[in-house]
Amino acid sequence: MRPEALAALVEVLEHAPGNPSGQHRWAREARRRLDDARDGIAGLLGVEPGGIVFTSGGTEADNLAIRGVLGASGGAALCSAIEHHAVLDVVHASGGGTVAVDSAGRLDLDHLADELAADPRISLVSVLLANNEIGTIQDLDAVADVLDRARPTHPDGLLLHTDAVAAAAWVDVAALAERADLITISGHKVGGPKGIGVLAVRDGVELAPLLLGGGQERERRSGTPDVGGAVALGAALAVTARDRITVVQRVEEQAERLVAGLTAAVDHVRPTVPARSAPGVANIVHLSCREVDSEPLLFLLDEAGVAASAGSSCASGALEPSHVVDALGVAPDWAPGALRLSLGWCTTDDEIDHALAVIPAAIAQLRPTAEPAA
Amino acid sequence: MMSGGVDSSVAAALLRDQGHEVVGVTLKLWGGESDSGCCSVSDVDDARRVADALGLVHHVFNFGDAFTEHVVAPYAADHGAGRTPNPCIECNRHIKFAAVDERARALGFDAVATGHHARIAVRPDGTRRIARGADAAKDQSYVLHMLDQEQLARTLLPLGGMQKDDVRALAAELGLRTAGKPDSQDVCFITKATGRGSFLDRRIPLTPGRVVDGDGREVGSVSAVELVTVGQRKGLGLAGGGAPRYAVDVDIPSATVTVGSKRDLLVAEQPVTGLRWSTGPVDGRLLVQVSAHGTPAPARLVDAGDGHATVVWAEPQRRVAAGQSVVAYQGDEVVAGATAT
Numbered sequence: 001m002r003p004e005a006l007a008a009l010v011e012v013l014e015h016a017p018g019n020p021s022g023q024h025r026w027a028r029e030a031r032r033r034l035d036d037a038r039d040g041i042a043g044l045l046g047v048e049p050g051g052i053v054f055t056s057g058g059t060e061a062d063n064l065a066i067r068g069v070l071g072a073s074g075g076a077a078l079c080s081a082i083e084h085h086a087v088l089d090v091v092h093a094s095g096g097g098t099v100a101v102d103s104a105g106r107l108d109l110d111h112l113a114d115e116l117a118a119d120p121r122i123s124l125v126s127v128l129l130a131n132n133e134i135g136t137i138q139d140l141d142a143v144a145d146v147l148d149r150a151r152p153t154h155p156d157g158l159l160l161h162t163d164a165v166a167a168a169a170w171v172d173v174a175a176l177a178e179r180a181d182l183i184t185i186s187g188h189k190v191g192g193p194k195g196i197g198v199l200a201v202r203d204g205v206e207l208a209p210l211l212l213g214g215g216q217e218r219e220r221r222s223g224t225p226d227v228g229g230a231v232a233l234g235a236a237l238a239v240t241a242r243d244r245i246t247v248v249q250r251v252e253e254q255a256e257r258l259v260a261g262l263t264a265a266v267d268h269v270r271p272t273v274p275a276r277s278a279p280g281v282a283n284i285v286h287l288s289c290r291e292v293d294s295e296p297l298l299f300l301l302d303e304a305g306v307a308a309s310a311g312s313s314c315a316s317g318a319l320e321p322s323h324v325v326d327a328l329g330v331a332p333d334w335a336p337g338a339l340r341l342s343l344g345w346c347t348t349d350d351e352i353d354h355a356l357a358v359i360p361a362a363i364a365q366l367r368p369t370a371e372p373a374a
Numbered sequence: 375m376m377s378g379g380v381d382s383s384v385a386a387a388l389l390r391d392q393g394h395e396v397v398g399v400t401l402k403l404w405g406g407e408s409d410s411g412c413c414s415v416s417d418v419d420d421a422r423r424v425a426d427a428l429g430l431v432h433h434v435f436n437f438g439d440a441f442t443e444h445v446v447a448p449y450a451a452d453h454g455a456g457r458t459p460n461p462c463i464e465c466n467r468h469i470k471f472a473a474v475d476e477r478a479r480a481l482g483f484d485a486v487a488t489g490h491h492a493r494i495a496v497r498p499d500g501t502r503r504i505a506r507g508a509d510a511a512k513d514q515s516y517v518l519h520m521l522d523q524e525q526l527a528r529t530l531l532p533l534g535g536m537q538k539d540d541v542r543a544l545a546a547e548l549g550l551r552t553a554g555k556p557d558s559q560d561v562c563f564i565t566k567a568t569g570r571g572s573f574l575d576r577r578i579p580l581t582p583g584r585v586v587d588g589d590g591r592e593v594g595s596v597s598a599v600e601l602v603t604v605g606q607r608k609g610l611g612l613a614g615g616g617a618p619r620y621a622v623d624v625d626i627p628s629a630t631v632t633v634g635s636k637r638d639l640l641v642a643e644q645p646v647t648g649l650r651w652s653t654g655p656v657d658g659r660l661l662v663q664v665s666a667h668g669t670p671a672p673a674r675l676v677d678a679g680d681g682h683a684t685v686v687w688a689e690p691q692r693r694v695a696a697g698q699s700v701v702a703y704q705g706d707e708v709v710a711g712a713t714a715t
Contacts, residue, residue, distance in 0.1 A: 299481055
């Protein structure tokens with residue numbers, strides 16, 4: 001967590017323990033902090049303060065965006081094939097479908113237009129700003145253009161939601177998601193705490209709430225707000241935005257060094273999305289390795305002090321194949337060896353050196369001893 | 375391997391206390407519905423919390439694809455071909471002591487341990503045999519009969535010398551949450567609620583069949599011949615009264631189950647295939663066991679080569695359903711294993 005976020009969280013817990021909905025001075029102390037956070041986040045995301053809905057995290061914000069819009073205006077949802085499960089599973093549950101991506105993870109805009117033309121019931125399209133596994137950034141302007149052309153034939157309206165959880169720390173969300181009607185971000189992905197998220201909603205977008213009760217967050221999300229979490233998220237987002245250019249530059253260099261070092265040191269390892277084939281966030285290094293399975297590789301890396309990931313985890317904690325890698329059409333001999341290395345604002349050059357020392361050794365240990373001809 | 379049961383919990387504790395460097399691994403084998411066994415989230419939770427309590431690192435390994443290929447698919451295909459498979463044995467053969475062992479080796483581990491109630495006997499010449507566990511009622515040597523010399527050398531069975539009651543007492547003493555957990559009984563990928571019939575119905579065509587007596591007279595019917603096992607007495611659609619009758623033959627191509635008396639089930643010899651001697655052929659009288667908790671009976675094992683063999687019973691015994699493991703013991707030690715044909 002960013003130190004600024006931790007300090008902000010502790011300050012609220014110590015000095016503003018009141019319920020912000022109350023009528024007393026302690027309530028006002030909490031309310032002021034909550035509203036300050038709301039104003040700051042709204043400014044950074046490019047929406048009106050009244051459009052900020054605090055939630056329990058990215059998953060709830062995604063659910064609220066999709067189910068809230070469908071609940072208020074009817075229709076059906078459509079999303080990219082590489083959405084996070086918090087979007088993908090909600091769209092599937094509502095009977096909606098997916099739009100294909102190319103091998104770099106970019107949305108197939110022709111396919112999107114075809115799907116919209118084929119089904120006038122579609123009232124919401126959800127496309128993540130940056131993919132959480134491979135980092136590819138979508139061109140939401142181009143997506144919005146497709147929606148503009150299709151809107152006249154969609155009687156329930158046609159809104160654009162973007163899950164910006166994986167993008168928020170690394171790009172200017174306000175600029176890149178300017179034409180999105182709903183934006184999701186999450187606390188822990190911007191250096192804030194877990195358990196807090198935001199759905200940013202443009203003026204005029206109707207949302208049916210998921211949670212009924214006290215009517216907080218303008219009747220869109222009942223429940224006593226997590227003031228500390230909201231303030232900490234605001235502090236984290238502010239410092240992230242302030243330092244973005246220098247942090248992105250440093251992390252980009254570290255990521256490039258990591259990719260260059262690993263691909264040079266180990267045969268049959270390559271970036272899953274080739275460099276510069278699509279814009280991506282700075283902090284995600286996603287590699288495909290032949291003749292190695294992710295699961296034992298992660299085991300060895302964990303033993304060596306490198307926390308990496310591959311697909312997603314199921315309820316039991318077992319690794320499941322990634323639907324994202326699957327959607328990219330990665331060749332069958334490369335796909336089982338997916339390896340995702342995420343960097344952060346606090347990643348050090350020593351940690352990159354450590355990864356460069358440990359990962360080639362782990363891959364070598366797991367590969368069949370006879371190296372095939374390159 | 376920590377299944378989330380009491381046995382593997384205590385096995386892990388014993389190895390830790392013996393000074394081994396232990397990592398707990400739970401296998402995710404089955405993505406579908408499951409009551410218990412090796413596959414459910416609550417069992418993984420139990421294994422992880424026991425590992426936490428013992429101060430061990432715990433991982434979940436996903437062997438779902440291998441399990442489907444080597445255990446579930448053959449289980450369905452065997453039933454379709456009129457055989458009665460033992461999926462736990464196939465899991466031991468292909469998953470626990472093969473795929474998992476292979477991974478353990480790749481990850482740099484010296485041995486794989488489980489909580490099975492069985493022992494590994496080391497003979498004077500250094501070869502090894504699976505042997506019965508100290509708790510006769512819980513003995514699991516039958517389901518481990520297929521382990522070869524290389525596997526036995528890399529396998530640890532810390533509970534082999536213990537009584538089950540002592541295992542539970544030790545678990546309680548250590549404060550492990552699995553101390554009172556019931557033993558798993560059934561096939562882990564089939565739920566009690568829907569059962570074997572509905573599981574197989576979704577995977578193989580089930581054929582209604584005739585039930586005939588030894589003279590070919592039709593005496594009943596079954597909804598699926600694939601679900602009938604030789605020796606079965608219930609569920610054959612027979613009229614009540616009279617002497618009990620058993621399925622003595624199941625013929626899938628003609629969808630016919632032949633029933634007969636208990637005596638009609640008895641055979642003097644049992645053909646087997648896939649014979650594998652643990653440490654080389656053994657002549658003379660052996661004790662042969664044909665189910666996980668069955669009573670062994672005296673017999674000779676006549677090796678015809680190429681894996682084919684005949685069990686020659688000292689006294690006639692019930693026919694063994696095709697597909698069942700036939701395991702030969704000398705004293706407490708497994709000397710051979712094969713599959714009934």
